Amino acid sequence: MKKIISFIALLSIVASASAIANPVESEKQAKAAIQFRQAILQLVRSNMGPMGAMAKGDIPYDSEVMMVNSQRIEQLGLMMEDYFAADTRAFDLETGAKDNIWTNQEDFNKKAENMVMAAIQVQEVASAGMTDDYRKSIGALGATCKACHDDYKKD
Template structure:
């Protein structure tokens, strides 16, 4: 990776960390079942978009489709932007209502841990953006793995099997 790309990456990571800290919020309980259902639907929309973008990256990392640095950068940018929305779309604690969800109540009970996991995703996606800009296939695949690892870590702690 060139020095300029590395400097830009470090700056982007610093900015991303600041954004995550600024967007972290404390959860508030849903005021009604209707509110809980709507909050769940919106939250699930963010995670579906994350999965959609991650799916393409995973396929590239596994060699199932050709690696394309432009697509990697686009999807990594989307993942980074979505990561900054997770705190907002999980701020409504829906755990007291019978809503169809795979989210565990730990999302709201362990808010600091959850917010740290969001920050890890933001940083990993920022690193992937920089790797895509370098057009270094090895760095790109490693950075895709880093994003995948953060996704999996959060799934292990906060999502039903």
């Protein structure tokens, strides 16, 4: 528990220090930023998919998949703040991101932090073998994804 509290404190310090968007300087830089963001989000999706299927009962419970996939999501969540700091709005490029990510980065970063914390909770459930709680923990992780999509993803 102390590890989690220290981690939350560290994330809060980092989030408040870098809650300001940085405009990109060229279209090439903007394209790269969008490509990297989309890659991270696709990796989150690919790791969330099997856990969502488990939570729905479509595939059998597998604590190892929960552990590995939630560790990956934790790491990807830690990268989001950095990869979404580049404000690409000055260029007319295809992106699934709403403009308000860059006008409300503090909230966006908090949502990424919430995803990281939920991923850590999935790891704790998986490592403790709490088979009665796995659906709830996976659902909580999925809810953090939905919260961000609701506010910051174009339809």
